[in-house]
Amino acid sequence: MTEHEHYEAVVVGAGPGGAAAAATLAQHGVETLVLERGADAGSKNVSGGLIYAEESAPYTIDQLFPGFREGAAERPVDEYYIHNIAGEKVETFDLHDIHHHDTEWCDAVLRRKMDSWLAERVHEMTRETGGGLLTGVRANGLLREGGKIVGVTFDELDPITADVIIAADGVNSELARDAGLMDWEEPEDWFQGVKAVVDMPPEAINERFDVADDEGVAHLFSGDLFEGVRGGGFLYTNEDSLSIGTVFHLDSLSVERAEPHELLDSLLTHPLLAQWFQGEYHEREYAAKLVPDSKKVAHPSPHRGRLLLVGDAAGQMQAQGPIIKGMNHAVTAGGLAAEAFAEAKSRGNEEAAGTLYQQKLESEGVMDQLRPTRYRATRFLSESDAVNSIGSSLLDSAVGTAGIKLFDGLLEKSFNSPFVLGMIPDTKLSYVTVPTRIAEVLGDPVYDENDVEPPALDDRIGDLTYDVDDPHIEVLDNSFEASGTAVTACPVSAKDFGGGCYREETVETNGHEEKKVSLDTQPCVECGTCAVVADTHWEHPSGGKGVEFKQG
Amino acid sequence: MIDYETLRTPCPCNTGRVVIEMRMVVLTKGVPDFREGKVSFDEDGHLERGKTPTVMNPNDKTALRAALQSKVKHGGTVSLMSMGPPGYAEILQEGMDDVYADDLYLLSDREMGAADTWATAMTVSTGLEHLDETPDLIFAGFKTADGETGHTGPQTKWCLDINDAMPDYPLITHVVALDVDEEAGTVRAKRLVEGDVSEIETIEADLPAFIVTDPEFEANYRRAEHRLRHKDFRDETQQRAAEFGEYLADDTDKEPTEYEDFHMWNHEVLNLDPDYIGLDGSPTIVAGVDPIPKAPSEREATMIQPDDDEGMEEVFEELNQYAVGD
Numbered sequence: 001m002t003e004h005e006h007y008e009a010v011v012v013g014a015g016p017g018g019a020a021a022a023a024t025l026a027q028h029g030v031e032t033l034v035l036e037r038g039a040d041a042g043s044k045n046v047s048g049g050l051i052y053a054e055e056s057a058p059y060t061i062d063q064l065f066p067g068f069r070e071g072a073a074e075r076p077v078d079e080y081y082i083h084n085i086a087g088e089k090v091e092t093f094d095l096h097d098i099h100h101h102d103t104e105w106c107d108a109v110l111r112r113k114m115d116s117w118l119a120e121r122v123h124e125m126t127r128e129t130g131g132g133l134l135t136g137v138r139a140n141g142l143l144r145e146g147g148k149i150v151g152v153t154f155d156e157l158d159p160i161t162a163d164v165i166i167a168a169d170g171v172n173s174e175l176a177r178d179a180g181l182m183d184w185e186e187p188e189d190w191f192q193g194v195k196a197v198v199d200m201p202p203e204a205i206n207e208r209f210d211v212a213d214d215e216g217v218a219h220l221f222s223g224d225l226f227e228g229v230r231g232g233g234f235l236y237t238n239e240d241s242l243s244i245g246t247v248f249h250l251d252s253l254s255v256e257r258a259e260p261h262e263l264l265d266s267l268l269t270h271p272l273l274a275q276w277f278q279g280e281y282h283e284r285e286y287a288a289k290l291v292p293d294s295k296k297v298a299h300p301s302p303h304r305g306r307l308l309l310v311g312d313a314a315g316q317m318q319a320q321g322p323i324i325k326g327m328n329h330a331v332t333a334g335g336l337a338a339e340a341f342a343e344a345k346s347r348g349n350e351e352a353a354g355t356l357y358q359q360k361l362e363s364e365g366v367m368d369q370l371r372p373t374r375y376r377a378t379r380f381l382s383e384s385d386a387v388n389s390i391g392s393s394l395l396d397s398a399v400g401t402a403g404i405k406l407f408d409g410l411l412e413k414s415f416n417s418p419f420v421l422g423m424i425p426d427t428k429l430s431y432v433t434v435p436t437r438i439a440e441v442l443g444d445p446v447y448d449e450n451d452v453e454p455p456a457l458d459d460r461i462g463d464l465t466y467d468v469d470d471p472h473i474e475v476l477d478n479s480f481e482a483s484g485t486a487v488t489a490c491p492v493s494a495k496d497f498g499g500g501c502y503r504e505e506t507v508e509t510n511g512h513e514e515k516k517v518s519l520d521t522q523p524c525v526e527c528g529t530c531a532v533v534a535d536t537h538w539e540h541p542s543g544g545k546g547v548e549f550k551q552g
Numbered sequence: 553m554i555d556y557e558t559l560r561t562p563c564p565c566n567t568g569r570v571v572i573e574m575r576m577v578v579l580t581k582g583v584p585d586f587r588e589g590k591v592s593f594d595e596d597g598h599l600e601r602g603k604t605p606t607v608m609n610p611n612d613k614t615a616l617r618a619a620l621q622s623k624v625k626h627g628g629t630v631s632l633m634s635m636g637p638p639g640y641a642e643i644l645q646e647g648m649d650d651v652y653a654d655d656l657y658l659l660s661d662r663e664m665g666a667a668d669t670w671a672t673a674m675t676v677s678t679g680l681e682h683l684d685e686t687p688d689l690i691f692a693g694f695k696t697a698d699g700e701t702g703h704t705g706p707q708t709k710w711c712l713d714i715n716d717a718m719p720d721y722p723l724i725t726h727v728v729a730l731d732v733d734e735e736a737g738t739v740r741a742k743r744l745v746e747g748d749v750s751e752i753e754t755i756e757a758d759l760p761a762f763i764v765t766d767p768e769f770e771a772n773y774r775r776a777e778h779r780l781r782h783k784d785f786r787d788e789t790q791q792r793a794a795e796f797g798e799y800l801a802d803d804t805d806k807e808p809t810e811y812e813d814f815h816m817w818n819h820e821v822l823n824l825d826p827d828y829i830g831l832d833g834s835p836t837i838v839a840g841v842d843p844i845p846k847a848p849s850e851r852e853a854t855m856i857q858p859d860d861d862e863g864m865e866e867v868f869e870e871l872n873q874y875a876v877g878d
């Protein structure tokens with residue numbers, strides 16, 4: 001048997017989940033090594049992002065990292081609105097109540113700044129235990145002995161064994177896949193998030209959004225502006241920039257053959273946004289990433305042997321109605337996983353960490369937030385086609401219109417109810433039809449002219465920083481049937497655009513023409529979409545290689 | 553000879569193994585910064601030294617990286633030594649900041665000026681002998697970016713050989729990978745032997761040894777503990793380098809002779825006869841330096857802006873003659 005380097009705990013990934021796990025392990029005096037594939041922590045990460053500290057949560061980020069809000073976050077976000085849009089008609093609801101429900105505080109964040117701030121502290125804390133944090137190191141699989149998971153293998157390091165392995169490696173977790181705990185098969189299990197960070201001086205933000213220096217606001221958008229694709233848009237105020245993006249169900253995006261960058265542009269150029277841009281638009285960064293839908297993929301038993309999954313790696317990303325909560329759950333799960341190991345260790349039974357972790361997720365109510373029983377109970381009925389078509393025609397009818405008018409106030413109220421949000425089915429009815437009808441019936445037209453021109457896709461790619469390595473994705477079946485969806489669904493590819501990752505090609509074989517797909521990973525932003533919608537062998541690039549986000 | 557048994561101390565990685573607390577010295581020289589935008593030439597094509605900033609010879613950084621790797625893996629200290637004017641303190645500071653040298657030695661006074669490689673080797677070897685501990689590993693980079701002779705390293709080793717008080721240093725050049733075997737007190741090096749086909753040769757030698765690194769040298773850290781220690785050294789030395797940098801920037805008029813980890817030695821300290829060092833001690837005579845004339849350009853270029861439609865039309869026509877296929 002070869003003698004491997006050994007640590008009590010190995011944490012893979014330095015996002016919020018990994019940072020929380022490592023900090024908690026260090027607090028319990030566990031020797032902890034953290035490995036992050038980005039050249040710098042945060043350089044691979046994208047979120048909207050509003051990070052919540054929930055009153056009911058056993059762990060919050062500022063508890064684990066004092067000074068977080070001052071040092072790592074952007075503006076606190078107190079106001080929260082949703083705009084229902086039908087053409088130029090807009091009906092705005094104030095979602096103050098749901099935003100503040102169970103919320104201790106909520107801040108906008110940019111991930112490069114946030115994660116690198118966290119990583120510095122994590123390194124200091126874990127170094128004390130004899131471990132530390134290393135960037136530029138990619139885990140590429142699990143190390144097994146006699147069929148049991150005993151450690152992790154890496155591109156840049158020799159294999160390392162550990163008593164506990166915490167996989168906090170985010171969506172498209174290679175460790176979760178290797179353990180057979182997650183697969184990347186069904187588009188309906190995922191959302192795709194696309195985002196632009198847009199320059200805006202602090203004074204302009206204050207004036208145009210009517211906030212003070214240390215105040216921020218969130219605006220959400222839904223209705224008919226996204227070509228019928230299920231999902232919505234968001235706008236959050238940072239210190240001196242805006243985060244504007246979209247989150248769509250990947251199955252819907254695929255079926256509609258929609259172009260993600262064009263959907264983002266539909267939002268950016270909507271007249272409603274003119275009041276904020278006032279004709280100026282400078283995009284700092286374009287980015288994208290998959291987002292798991294916890295309702296479908298939050299693993300009920302996210303552990304195997306010494307391996308514990310936390311955060312996106314375990315599918316713990318809650319999207320209920322317009323609210324997106326992934327980072328806070330990653331923090332909670334990281335804390336609970338670490339606590340479970342420390343407890344198991346003190347009982348002299350380290351093997352029990354996984355089971356203990358699972359129990360904690362349940363007893364702390366995390367699992368019920370991620371996979372609400374209400375949703376499971378109503379899902380079968382409400383997502384069936386019959387209910388949908390009846391619902392749509394009802395909304396279109398005179399009765400429906402009268403109902404909407406009658407229940408105006410009630411509608412706003414029900415948007416603010418966590419109970420109702422927990423039941424919202426993933427159908428076009430709830431994402432597109434209802435908001436559109438609300439706007440049509442109740443909304444007022446916006447007359448402002450929005451003449452901003454978002455950059456073309458090749459400029460967006462050109463503005464990103466890459467350290468290109470060997471291709472990390474291989475197309476296994478290049479027929480259009482198997483992998484053609486990626487041509488449109490890839491956020492840096494488009495039909496008839498030659499500068500992206502996926503291209504459609506017509507090849508002549510034996511006298512007849514066939515549509516094929518070709519791939520160039522150079523402009524890849526590692527979003528994970530084609531791991532699901534195309535037939536590929538998909539890995540992350542080696543440590544420090546690939547795209548480098550400066551904002552995130 | 554050094555008694556290695558007496559030098560054995562516990563390895564910093566706490567594995568209980570015993571290693572040699574190695575003393576390593578890296579030799580370096582300042583060279584004009586030949587990078588685009590930094591270097592300046594006069595109209596005859598001569599280098600304008602006054603206008604071109606001096607930096608640490610890039611190949612010497614590779615040598616420092618090799619020494620650092622040995623320190624990270626086996627413990628010890630890395631000293632950086634150079635001969636040159638007092639301004640070279642800044643170059644040594646750069647070595648501390650960039651490649652984490654522990655302490656710095658500058659051999660400097662007027663008598664040492666204008667030395668050729670031989671006189672330099674005489675001076676530097678005396679500097680090495682003057683250290684309070686005999687070095688276990690001496691490193692030099694391959695060639696300087698200005699002189700390009702590649703002599704200084706080997707000549708320094710010969711000068712050390714002459715001195716009976718110093719151990720014999722086997723010389724290993726063109727080193728691309730390095731490993732110290734702490735148990736056996738040996739060093740194993742991979743060297744690049746260039747010929748029609750480049751080959752890698754593995755050499756084993758007893759410590760102490762004199763290593764000349766190849767520009768292709770790659771440090772290799774496959775253990776997390778090594779990367780973590782590397783990070784510790786970086787954090788620690790960069791902090792010290794920043795303080796030393798501030799001290800240097802503050803005291804431009806004053807010649808810094810001693811500052812914590814910085815030592816400046818003149819020929820008197822080293823007990824060197826001025827006749828054998830500097831210009832007087834240099835047998836080499838540079839008869840002249842001819843700039844290499846620029847090859848005359850045979851091509852003519854016409855600039856056309858992309859928004860100049862007519863111009864672009866011409867470009868297409870021009871290119872059309874070379875078009876193949878349909």
Ligand SMILES: Cc1cc2nc3c(=O)[nH]c(=O)nc-3n(C[C@H](O)[C@H](O)[C@H](O)COP(=O)(O)OP(=O)(O)OC[C@H]3O[C@@H](n4cnc5c(N)ncnc54)[C@H](O)[C@@H]3O)c2cc1C
Nearest residue numbers: 013015016017037047048049050139170193311312326327
């Ligand atoms: C557009 C968009 C908007 C979003 N909006 C919000 C929001 O408003 N609020 C919210 O709470 N959440 C939001 N999310 C979700 C949120 O970003 C995630 O849920 C959260 O980041 C999950 O945290 P994590 O620690 O589990 O994983 P991540 O933050 O993804 O961290 C994983 C880390 O592991 C590293 N890694 C991955 N693979 C390897 C490997 N093989 N080896 C080494 N390191 C590896 C990665 O580089 C990364 O640093 C949004 C996501 C997107 C894409």
Ligand code: SF4
Nearest residue numbers: 490524525527528530
């Ligand atoms: S190639 Fe795949 S992983 Fe890369 S950006 Fe496109 S869809 Fe995302």
